Amino acid sequence: MLRAVAGKDVVLTLVGESGTGKEILARRAHELSGRRAGPFIPINSAAIPEALFESELFGHERGAFTGAAELVKGKVEAAQGGTLFLDEIGEMALGAQAKLLRFLESRRFMRVGGHTKLHADVRLVCATLRPLEDDVRS
Numbered sequence: 001m002l003r004a005v006a007g008k009d010v011v012l013t014l015v016g017e018s019g020t021g022k023e024i025l026a027r028r029a030h031e032l033s034g035r036r037a038g039p040f041i042p043i044n045s046a047a048i049p050e051a052l053f054e055s056e057l058f059g060h061e062r063g064a065f066t067g068a069a070e071l072v073k074g075k076v077e078a079a080q081g082g083t084l085f086l087d088e089i090g091e092m093a094l095g096a097q098a099k100l101l102r103f104l105e106s107r108r109f110m111r112v113g114g115h116t117k118l119h120a121d122v123r124l125v126c127a128t129l130r131p132l133e134d135d136v137r138s
Contacts, residue, residue, distance in 0.1 A: 001062070001122055002025060002028060002029055002032070003032060005029070005082050006028070006029040006030075006031075006032035006076065007032065007033055007046075009033075009034070009035075010121055010123075010127065011104070011123075011124045011125070012026075012029055012123075012124075012125045012126070013089075013125075013126045013127070013128065014026060014125070014126070014128075015105065015127075015128055015130070015132075016127075016129070017028060017129060018129060021125065022032040022087070023042060023085065025088060025095050026040075026083070026085045026087075026125040027043075027085075027090075028066075028085070029125055030082065030083040030085075030123075030125070031123050033051070033123065034122055035081060035082070035083055035123055036103045037081070037082075038079070038080070038081035039055075039078060039079055039081070039082070039083075039084070040078075040079075040082055040083050040085065041058070041075050041078050041079040041080040041082065041087040041090075043056070043075050043084070043085065043087065044087050044088055045086050045087060045088045045089050045091055045092040045096075045132065046087075046088035046091035046092070047088075048096075050093035050096050053092075053096040054096070054101070054112055055072070055074065055081050055116050056074060056101075057076055057096075057100070057109075057111070058076055058077075058081065058099075058109045058110065058111055058112065059071070059072050059073045059074030059075055059077060059111040060072050060112035060113050061111050061113035061114045062113075062132070063101035063113065064111070064112045064114075064129065065112070065113065065126065066112025066130045067110055068112075071111070072111075073111075074109075074111065074113075075096070076103065076109060076122060077118070077120060078133025079120070079122040080087040080120055080122065081121055081122075081124055082122065082123070083100060083123045083124075084101040084124050084125070085125045085126075085127070086121045086124065086125070086126045087117060087126075087127045087128065087134060088102075088128065088129070089097050089127065089128050089132075090128035090129060090130055090132055091128075092133060103120075104124065107119055107120055107121065107122075108110055108120075
């Protein structure tokens with residue numbers, strides 16, 4: 001099944017228990033895709049506090065907040081031309097989900113503190129422990 005979807009430039013969601021190899025499958029999907037020459041950037045969504053999520057994903061400009069001494073590119077920019085793997089997406093805070101959705105709809109984003117919309121050509125692969133349909137229903 002992975003071979004059938006790996007070559008398609010669509011969002012891929014992998015569902016399975018901890019330790020079942022979701023990240024291995026995500027990497028394999030990247031290797032089988034037309035994006036294999038680009039980077040594979042993994043993010044553990046559950047490990048990033050909501051307050052830092054936007055900066056981690058989209059980066060920030062110098063002076064955007066206390067301690068932002070320089071421009072920092074986010075994971076989306078780092079994944080340019082490749083695959084962004086969001087592990088444990090079901091654990092992501094709702095506010096962070098809204099920001100991610102906005103990016104997915106347009107593939108455009110702004111760094112925190114920025115004024116310029118940037119474009120990113122990335123494929124998104126997500127993984128979760130539980131079927132997300134259950135969360136949507138509840």
